[in-house]
Amino acid sequence: MPQPTGTHTETPPAQIEPVAADRTRLVDSHCHLDRLDLEPFDGALAEALADARQRGVEHLLCVNINLEGFEQVYGIARAHAGVSASVGVHPSETEGAEPQVDQLTRLAARPGVVAIGETGLDYHYNRGDLEWQRDRFRTHIRVARESGKPLIIHSRDAREDTLRILREEHAEQVGGVMHCFTEDWDMAQRAMDLGFFISLSGIVTFKRAHQVQEVAARVPLDRLLVETDAPYLTPVPYRGKPNRPGYVRYVAQQVAALRGLDLESLAEATTANFYYLFPGAASPPPTSPPEPLAT
Numbered sequence: 094m095p096q097p098t099g100t101h102t103e104t105p106p107a108q109i110e111p112v113a114a115d116r117t118r119l120v121d122s123h124c125h126l127d128r129l130d131l132e133p134f135d136g137a138l139a140e141a142l143a144d145a146r147q148r149g150v151e152h153l154l155c156v157n158i159n160l161e162g163f164e165q166v167y168g169i170a171r172a173h174a175g176v177s178a179s180v181g182v183h184p185s186e187t188e189g190a191e192p193q194v195d196q197l198t199r200l201a202a203r204p205g206v207v208a209i210g211e212t213g214l215d216y217h218y219n220r221g222d223l224e225w226q227r228d229r230f231r232t233h234i235r236v237a238r239e240s241g242k243p244l245i246i247h248s249r250d251a252r253e254d255t256l257r258i259l260r261e262e263h264a265e266q267v268g269g270v271m272h273c274f275t276e277d278w279d280m281a282q283r284a285m286d287l288g289f290f291i292s293l294s295g296i297v298t299f300k301r302a303h304q305v306q307e308v309a310a311r312v313p314l315d316r317l318l319v320e321t322d323a324p325y326l327t328p329v330p331y332r333g334k335p336n337r338p339g340y341v342r343y344v345a346q347q348v349a350a351l352r353g354l355d356l357e358s359l360a361e362a363t364t365a366n367f368y369y370l371f372p373g374a375a376s377p378p379p380t381s382p383p384e385p386l387a388t
């Protein structure tokens with residue numbers, strides 16, 4: 094860095110401006126904190142969360158993918174401020190227990206569980222007769238309606254069935270998010286018509302992700318979320334390395350650039366959208382009513 098005129102070699106080196114000094118307020122709307130690579134953080138999840146905070150991430154939604162892992166996910170959310178949890182069984186999970194409506198509804202009622210999922214359909218990873226996936230998906234939508242909590246939808250190579258089942262099961266009554274959205278603008282519109290938000294992951298930073306980038310530019314700002322899906326789908330410039338929640342900043346930066354917005358405005362909007370969609374994740378409401386104004 095060139096020295097400003099009038100200084101000499103005793104000038105202390107310029108401080109690297111701490112990222113936290115700006116006013117960016119981000120949420121990672123979808124990550125798997127129970128699966129992070131903690132090696133860069135001396136094995137401590139608290140360090141990974143501190144890293145995220147330093148990059149402006151104030152809240153994280155830790156997403157459950159099987160019943161066997163629920164208590165760990167839930168424990169993480171209870172142990173750390175600014176972390177909430179979901180409950181659900183991923184469409185590609187074939188080893189664990191099959192979820193039942195009553196059981197999921199009971200778990201969904203716990204404090205700190207703010208969403209149902211991730212659920213949906215994955216015809217890319219799984220092949221053959223996938224009626225069991227569709228049944229499982231319907232179970233989750235029933236739980237969401239029963240518990241009044243929004244859905245986190247995973248949909249891969251299954252757009253028509255995803256939309257059809259959402260309609261048939263009246264998912265519009267609870268809404269939710271199409272997480273890690275990779276489909277086209279047509280699907281985005283149809284999902285939004287059903288009351289769903291569109292969440293973009295690190296894929297939007299990939300050079301050839303033109304379709305997702307188009308969606309990123311066109312989705313109304315009040316329907317947009319950002320996520321990492323960490324430890325998967327690491328955004329550029331760290332693509333190829335394990336992902337971490339703090340990198341949601343790079344996702345947001347790219348989406349902001351595609352929309353001609355500054356990072357702070359994009360962050361503010363997506364963070365407000367997150368608390369609107371998942372009211373359970375907002376700070377608890379005050380326990381007493383506000384003081385009446387003095388007359």
Ligand SMILES: [Zn+2]
Binds near residue numbers: 247272273
């Ligand atoms: Zn997913």
Ligand SMILES: [Zn+2]
Binds near residue numbers: 125156211
């Ligand atoms: Zn996920």
